[in-house]
Amino acid sequence: MLSQRTEATQQLTDLLRTARQSLGLGCAFLTRLDGTHQTLELVDSTNPDSLRAGMSNPRENSFCQAILDGRLPPVMADVTAYPEAMKLPGAQIPWMRSFVSVPVVLSDGTVYGTFCAAGFSTDPELAPRDRALMDVLSHAASVIIEPGLREAARHAEIAARLGPVLDAGGPVVLLQPIVDLKSRVRVGAEALSRFPRAWDMPPDRCFADAHAIGEGHRLELLALRRAAAHLDRVPHYVTMNVSPATLMTRACTRLLDRFPLDRVVLELSEHEQVEDYEALKAVLAPLRARGMRLAIDDVGAGFSSLRHIVLTAPDVIKLDRSIVTGIGADPVLSVVTHSLVDLARATGAIVVAEGVETEADATALIAVGVDLGQGWLFGRAISPEELRDDYAVAVAS
Template sequence: MRPSQAPKNGHSFSHLVQDALGALRRHLGMEVAFISEFRHGRRFFRYVDSDAAFSPIQVGGSNPLDESYCLRVVDGRLPQLIPDALQNAEALSLPVTRLLPVGAHISVPIQLLDGEVFGTFCCFSRTADLSLDDRDLAVVRLFAEFVGGTVAQAFRQRKNLKAAYQRVQHAIAQEDFHIAYQPIIHVGESRLVGHEALARFTAEPLRSPDKWFHEAAEVGLQEELELAAIRKALENLHRFPAPTYLSLNISPETILKGGLPAVLAGYPLDRLVLELTEHESIDDYAALVAALAPLRQRGLRVAVDDAGAGYASFRHILKLAPDIIKLDASLVATIDKDQGMRALAAAVVRFAEETGSKVVAEGVERPEELQVLRDLKVNKAQGYLLGRPRRAEDLEFPG
């Protein structure tokens, strides 16, 4: 999601705000109701509801904050309730009071949780209304607390998304990450068969790679970050002895965007594996299969990650017919102690034998786990017991 986009529930939320503004305006007999945001010395109109015959302001419009009633209400120069602006000296000091004109006016500050003023919740009419009293002001304050608080939260979320977008974009532009390569071993023959490329970030804030990729997906930069990591991983393919392969993590969404073939151009596809990272059901398996088909025809292999961790991974296996099925680390961690996990792993191995897939166990950390995997005829594995992820320049190969 780009930072300029509203949250997924933004459409229904906007309707809620508009309905609230309209209800309040009609209840008070006013002509205009709006929510403003204070920013950079200006007042921005974020939500507006007006009488059809009088629409002096529009959503997205702005004017100088120091020329507004709003600022004077917030700093105390004007009261929150003004039944007749022409009877208030401070209001008369503002040209807008006579130009519009402004008659009755109610304005309540909207505050964030930390006490910072977000803006105001306002209503006004061109004619005075001496019937307005503290009960009407209390209603506006209630609406301001209910709707205004939610508005402030929504805009704070948008602000956070913008900051996240800039953070991920900077990490991509500056390549604030490196690639670590974890060996994949044929345990029966004690032979290296490949490496999995794993991104490691050096940018602030320091956090796990999955959080970086999750944030990139939230702000619409998933494809850019994933392809940047793949490009960087491929730079070291020449260091690895043939015919060992390199496994590259990628989401189905990035594959469907169509930019992957250009990134892989010029590399030997028969030495590459695409490891799908999606843990949820995929909406359009047919489109994904079609996108992968030309690459697979030229030797590229596909792996499904996290088998045994949930229903989605088994669905991927059935729909995509992967070349490699990777047993999830959570399954491997208890495989020597839990009969159920051992039976599940055995079922995956049997399925792989029937379909021609190969099985790779992830997260192998103890000799006991490795022994059970050998007993189950899982010949390929990776994990700290067999080799930690290391930079390409730190890898050593026999011969």
């Protein structure tokens, strides 16, 4: 766990140095107790050849385990004075003649390992009172260690959950109809990723989890491939979602190059910050030159949408459901939406409202100039074969 040099390992090393210098001993070290073995994770020593991080030995043969079991005291000024200690392999190390060890206990009571210091000679000054210092330092060590353990456990859980989805070629991708609000004719569809229902989490969270373990780009590319596979099965355009970070990868641009781009609307999420708009526009330019349209997603849900719109000049502005749902009964939402429609018209973009769920909302959206809509009023995400051409009659909820 602590093999890489991080801020946490530096903090732990500082604690070990404090223990070694305060007790006047030759070395201090942190161990991990895992199963049947004890492994040295970090060492601070005046003699680099004494102990090395990564060394491992059976727990049953260690001073630390004997101390945890109560067979030895936690503070030994002279190891040779304890017959039980002399039976253990550690006693055969000529420079280990004084020893202090206390457990590193996590917040749930689990013993992570031990926080230890050893002297190259007997030390009559070493006394039981010195355990108090070691207890304080070991508690500080547990506070530093625990967040990393939780993060590692979280990453392991995500990897185990996502692994089968990645191996199967990505998430299931369904299509939600995008409809002209006035004529109710379907003009396109959005490809939406769906993950196992047992996970009980929205797709955005699933993609964020994948990025947390370094699999985000791969998962997004697999979803794009599955979305593109629907182009041969439906007429009109298909909107596909991608994060700016994934779009900037060479693997993504190579994949998009193989698509019939005149039928693709690429939707960038508003939630992710763009660090370099010039680089983003440079990636988009050849794709848009071949007919691909750009959409900015979730407009109205956060603070970055206006910057996205101004700096990328999208072809489509998609209004977030937070300013769409209930617009038929909320004049404030109407004013906000009308202002965004005016912005879209000024930049030459069309407007798609997400989350259209009632006829009242659809009517209000038409009144403020919104062109297109999608939402449960017209249907949830379904297979390509289930899409209709005409949605004059709303889909039953």
